[in-house]
Amino acid sequence: MIRIEGIKKSFGKSEVLKDINLQLKRGQCIGLIGPNACGKTTLIKSILSMVLPNDGTIYFDQKSIAGDETYKNKIGYMPQIGRYPENMSIIQVIDMIKSIRQFDGQTDEELWDAFGLEQAKHKKMRTLSGGTTQKVSATLAFLFSPDVLILDEPTAGLDPLASEILREKIIMERQKGKLILITSHLLNELDDLLTDVIYMQDGKIVFFKTTDELMAMSGHGRISKAIGYYIKSAAV
Amino acid sequence: MNKITNFIITDIIKNKIIIIYTVILALFSWSVLSLEDNMAKAMLSLLNIILLAVPLMAVIFSTIYMYNSSEFIELLVSQPIKRKTIWLSHFAGLSISLSIAFILGIGLPIVVYSPDAAGFSILLMGLFITPIFIAIAMLCSILARDKARGIGIAIMVWLFLSLIYDGIVLYLMFQFADYPIEKPMVIMSALNPIDLARIMVLLKVDVSALMGYTGAIFKQIFGSQIGWIISMGLLLIWIVIPMWISLLKFKNKDL
Numbered sequence A: 001m002i003r004i005e006g007i008k009k010s011f012g013k014s015e016v017l018k019d020i021n022l023q024l025k026r027g028q029c030i031g032l033i034g035p036n037a038c039g040k041t042t043l044i045k046s047i048l049s050m051v052l053p054n055d056g057t058i059y060f061d062q063k064s065i066a067g068d069e070t071y072k073n074k075i076g077y078m079p080q081i082g083r084y085p086e087n088m089s090i091i092q093v094i095d096m097i098k099s100i101r102q103f104d105g106q107t108d109e110e111l112w113d114a115f116g117l118e119q120a121k122h123k124k125m126r127t128l129s130g131g132t133t134q135k136v137s138a139t140l141a142f143l144f145s146p147d148v149l150i151l152d153e154p155t156a157g158l159d160p161l162a163s164e165i166l167r168e169k170i171i172m173e174r175q176k177g178k179l180i181l182i183t184s185h186l187l188n189e190l191d192d193l194l195t196d197v198i199y200m201q202d203g204k205i206v207f208f209k210t211t212d213e214l215m216a217m218s219g220h221g222r223i224s225k226a227i228g229y230y231i232k233s234a235a236v
Numbered sequence B: 001m002n003k004i005t006n007f008i009i010t011d012i013i014k015n016k017i018i019i020i021y022t023v024i025l026a027l028f029s030w031s032v033l034s035l036e037d038n039m040a041k042a043m044l045s046l047l048n049i050i051l052l053a054v055p056l057m058a059v060i061f062s063t064i065y066m067y068n069s070s071e072f073i074e075l076l077v078s079q080p081i082k083r084k085t086i087w088l089s090h091f092a093g094l095s096i097s098l099s100i101a102f103i104l105g106i107g108l109p110i111v112v113y114s115p116d117a118a119g120f121s122i123l124l125m126g127l128f129i130t131p132i133f134i135a136i137a138m139l140c141s142i143l144a145r146d147k148a149r150g151i152g153i154a155i156m157v158w159l160f161l162s163l164i165y166d167g168i169v170l171y172l173m174f175q176f177a178d179y180p181i182e183k184p185m186v187i188m189s190a191l192n193p194i195d196l197a198r199i200m201v202l203l204k205v206d207v208s209a210l211m212g213y214t215g216a217i218f219k220q221i222f223g224s225q226i227g228w229i230i231s232m233g234l235l236l237i238w239i240v241i242p243m244w245i246s247l248l249k250f251k252n253k254d255l
Helices: A040-047 A070-074 A090-101 A110-114 A130-143 A160-175 A211-218 A223-235 B002-014 B016-035 B039-068 B070-077 B083-113 B117-143 B147-175 B182-191 B193-204 B208-222 B225-251
Strands: A002-011 A014-024 A029-033 A055-060 A075-078 A148-152 A179-183 A196-201 A204-210
Touching (some): A002 A040, A040 A179, A110 A160, A130 A148, A130 A160, A196 A223, B039 B193, B117 B225, B208 B225
16 A cells, blocks of 8 residues: 655755665555654654655555655544644534545544544634643544544543543444554554564664564563563664 | 635634734724825835735744644644645635635725725735745745744745845845846746735836836836736746645645
């Protein structure tokens, strides 16, 4: 579904992505994991062509995404820090995106209801707390039932109740056979969500394995422990 | 594109600054036109204010608006919308709303008091100067990531085009007064949109005779139909080139 070939990106002198090659398929729920500043967000933003790579090509459904934007109709993106026009209310932001996307189908407002955004819908974006802003971002990402979901640190800033709601929503969407890409550095949150794990470090992919493989190799039953084990053994 | 432009226009109109701008322009033009008996003199006062205030307002307001809009732009880029559409919609939204303010503030009184060639040329020049300085503002906002720096550059450009440039022209005029400098003078004036706009209006207000020999040269060159067309073309270039450079920059910008 998404094929990444030889992506390189540097900001000034620092090389953020060094020759990334990946193939992501429908039905996978992938955890993109790695230490801070390892290039996770840059990789995600490259897929959305918000960051333009210096070299390499990204294909979406076999078509290069360079100079194309229609493919974004199939992506729901939840940024790490959602930045919205300050003077708009929540409902105005949602309505504006709806009218811009010109979506014909039924919008998915499950998260909207579950997060209780209806009561807060006339609040201005500037007055919202970080957590509420995240709820708006999550609602927007799932709103158009996209085939691909890209979630950058989805649970950061959410209270336990909201993050549980989001978790269940992710599991539901996974069962519909969508491609889901999640970044997080909180490993144990992802445990029963993921089918695959990508581990990045210093702008390179260290490994890309299914969770079953990882657990079999390490003998641990939990993904977080298995990854920890793998990193340690690789370092030795 | 229309949806984003509409959104930007409503956003700008909700912003009270643009209403204050309209009211100030209106107050000024109504008072100048109703107090002055000599229409030509009134037009000149109006022209001077327009050539100072309109570019300044356009350049500062637009630069700040573009910086404040960065979140909105980021949100739009993650949606299935062409970057070109996003950028041009911002230009259209700013141009339309500032032009409406100009038409309401200056256009209305002109139509009432002086609906002649001079009046309409002032109106037309205002409607050129506004988008020219919006295009310059958008270029400044994309050249500098830092807001204070971007606004600084924008004000410098305005200062240069509206004051310093004239100073340089005058200096050269006195230095080379013994030589036939009419042609270079014409070219130099034509390259600055504010000077060009001033000349275009002066030629329609019957005072070009006061400008002496240089005025006669101006009249000969800019007064003709071809001169008029060339001037319009030059003003258009002042919109197109900054816009085009900023669009190229925006298309390659990492957000």
